[in-house]
Amino acid sequence: MPNLPKRKVGIVACSGEELPAGTVTRLAALKVLEELRPSETVTICLPLFLAGGEGDRAFAKFYPTIAVDGCEKRCAARATELYSNKPAASIVVDDILAQSNLPGPQGLRRLSPESRPVVEALADAIAAEVDHLMAVRWSRTEGAILETGPAPTAGVSTSACACGSGIPVTTVQVGGRAVQIMALEPILELAYNQGLRANGAPSTGSGQVLPGEILQTVQVYNPVPAGEEDLYAEALSRAWHAYCEQREGQTHG
């Protein structure tokens, strides 16, 4: 398997500027990211979902996310589901207020001192959800919890932030249309480092010159529609040849 970034939990806060509860989500998310669970969490930038943040979208497709919203419009939860994958958990400030019997927060730019307990309670709730999600088994291919039980600990690497350093996405042409392939680059790198090489011209249909391991590994991380295996194999074959040429150019150049 390719060396994908270490599993972390992504936190998507609504950060809404027009509500005190939006400021609460922002401060609580930052508290979790900076103080409570810095090693287990990354922030995912909500506006980047729409502005073309492929790294952020890809992260949320592979890894569990917690959407933290200031109101019932649930912008963070709904936008995450719309552009990437359903959040593993969704928390709304009102729910925390009800559970903790706290008054509604006051202040936009600066929360009132009386509102700090709301931030603390929300941060604690997020941290508890992070602990839960780190403890369960997570399916990268389905983007969902597999079952309850301890998480496997093998095969991890580090990644500081989902912004631009999450799972790489490569766009290839499949049957004349652009398709995003998750983790293609580390998959090709792994195959090359294992000694596989491109032989002959890129395949034009059956994928006979594409090492079978590559298509199989791609299918672990990407849905390949039934009946389109040959088209994907052809596209991957072109990418594989280009990758090998690039690597060999680096070696000889």
Place this chain on the structure above:
Amino acid sequence: MSERVIIVPCSGIGKTYGTVTREAAYLVTEDLRTETTTIVPLSLLVLGDEEARAAVQDARVISMDGCKLACATLNVRQAGGTVAKDFTVLDVFRRNKALKPQGISELNDGGLALARALADEVAQTTDELMAEGVDHA
């Protein structure tokens, strides 16, 4: 056309410059130009909220971005709005290099001063846009 200029800050949560845009947006709408500006949250635009989309489609919009990805500007345009003027924190920082921002939850003094510098520029642009609106009325 809306009587107020719409301010859309980037909302970025992971970097200092995002916090600078947020602080500057509050400075403009709460202190400097309370009668002529209002904030539209970026999160609502991302979601496609009809009210937020309508607001930016029917107004002069000033976007404030924290990084080159320009989420605020892009999201306004994708919502069908026209950005009258886009500001980036980095440009303002280049004009005020003594103001070095630090912190995300809480900005340091340099960050607060940089936010003020950005807010002053946005306020001036707001005045110009409002004057244009009067001239064209």
